[in-house]
Amino acid sequence: MKATKLKPGVRVTKINCLILLGFLLTSSITYAFDNRGGQFLGFEEFSRFRKSQGKRPGELVLESPEIISRIQWNELVASWNVEVPTGTSLKIEARAVYGDHATKYYTMGLWSADPKLSPRESVPNQKDENGDVNTDTLILTHNCDKLQIRLTLSDCENRKPQLKFVGLCLLDTTAKVSMLKPNRTAWGKIIPAIERSQMIYPGGNVWCSPTTVSMIMNYWSKQLHRPEMDLDVPEIVNQVFDAKWDGTGNWPFNTAYAGSYPKMRAYVARLSDISELEDWIACGIPVGLSISYNRLRGRPGAPVGHLVVCVGFTKDGDVVLNDPGTTLNVQKTFPRKNLIEAMAYTKNAIYLIYPEETKIPKDRFGHWDSPISRKRATLGK
Numbered sequence: 001m002k003a004t005k006l007k008p009g010v011r012v013t014k015i016n017c018l019i020l021l022g023f024l025l026t027s028s029i030t031y032a033f034d035n036r037g038g039q040f041l042g043f044e045e046f047s048r049f050r051k052s053q054g055k056r057p058g059e060l061v062l063e064s065p066e067i068i069s070r071i072q073w074n075e076l077v078a079s080w081n082v083e084v085p086t087g088t089s090l091k092i093e094a095r096a097v098y099g100d101h102a103t104k105y106y107t108m109g110l111w112s113a114d115p116k117l118s119p120r121e122s123v124p125n126q127k128d129e130n131g132d133v134n135t136d137t138l139i140l141t142h143n144c145d146k147l148q149i150r151l152t153l154s155d156c157e158n159r160k161p162q163l164k165f166v167g168l169c170l171l172d173t174t175a176k177v178s179m180l181k182p183n184r185t186a187w188g189k190i191i192p193a194i195e196r197s198q199m200i201y202p203g204g205n206v207w208c209s210p211t212t213v214s215m216i217m218n219y220w221s222k223q224l225h226r227p228e229m230d231l232d233v234p235e236i237v238n239q240v241f242d243a244k245w246d247g248t249g250n251w252p253f254n255t256a257y258a259g260s261y262p263k264m265r266a267y268v269a270r271l272s273d274i275s276e277l278e279d280w281i282a283c284g285i286p287v288g289l290s291i292s293y294n295r296l297r298g299r300p301g302a303p304v305g306h307l308v309v310c311v312g313f314t315k316d317g318d319v320v321l322n323d324p325g326t327t328l329n330v331q332k333t334f335p336r337k338n339l340i341e342a343m344a345y346t347k348n349a350i351y352l353i354y355p356e357e358t359k360i361p362k363d364r365f366g367h368w369d370s371p372i373s374r375k376r377a378t379l380g381k
Helices: 014-031 208-224 233-240 251-259 274-282 336-344 371-375
Strands: 038-043 050-053 059-063 067-083 089-096 106-112 131-134 137-154 162-171 264-270 287-292 305-313 319-322 331-334 349-355
Touching: 038 067, 038 264, 038 371, 067 089, 067 106, 067 251, 067 264, 089 162, 106 131, 106 251, 137 162, 162 264, 208 233, 208 251, 208 287, 208 305, 208 349, 233 251, 251 264, 251 349, 274 287, 274 305, 274 336, 287 336, 319 336, 331 336
Parallel strands: none
Antiparallel strands: 038 162, 050 059, 059 137, 067 137, 067 162, 089 106, 089 137, 131 137, 264 349, 287 305, 287 349, 305 319, 319 331
């Protein structure tokens, strides 16, 4: 649905009033939708983005119209799926738009296939009075319901990046929501994903994220009979390493690499609780989880970040995970309550990686890339 504004001097007729009334009714119905404090907006068509020449030769800048969200958000994570031939690159930026001003454009990531030719890194030191970017997450000082994104695509020797998808994961961290009923159709179901340990590699103790991606990509490699997607962990490490963060845990970098493969979709999302995770397992789709490791294991102390693959649930509803942080017996079962507390640390952040044509779960609350999330991405002028 497009936002409608009457231009100065436009005559208000009976027909115009009927159109406006219809617009207001449609808007009220849309806003009544319960997003439970989170919203995902997916874009794979960019014709309404304003095109302009960048500062350098071969740069194309795409700037979105104002995007009207259905929540008052204060955190944003941007994901992208783009094929970047050697020497080409993508810069993705986002800004909040308030009634009386817009923030600056914050850089959410610099992405390329070869960091020796073009940067592939996050951008630190962006803090101002309106907010800051914590590696991959824009955190606002005040909640907002409008935003814009800007994409800069750089060519190289007639090679052009091919933008497939952009996802925006919005969150209102002040929202209070009740727990959903469990989806018991996922109970007793185990997805046969390969078990891989990060600990068998030199320096692998900090490679939980690329190991998680490796396990999920191996699963789809077998399902699709695409051996090129079965990659050893160090190969993925080399493709997702963020020099400015000095690590491999940049969430969108991991999904961007998985989504760079033809006909694959990969992005960061946030769930409202474990019931939505069960929706994905019920559909036979493994999910990467960003969690607190010590909370998962029921241990005290400050939260310790970790990535694992959810492959199923026991018949009693406890969670079955492929945990790359162990050398032996990678697949383990953890109490359901431990997982709920562990996921709360990252506000239920997940990696969703699957073929574009996959039948995904019904999106009850607009929390992942689905027809319902696309219908609720209202673009202004």
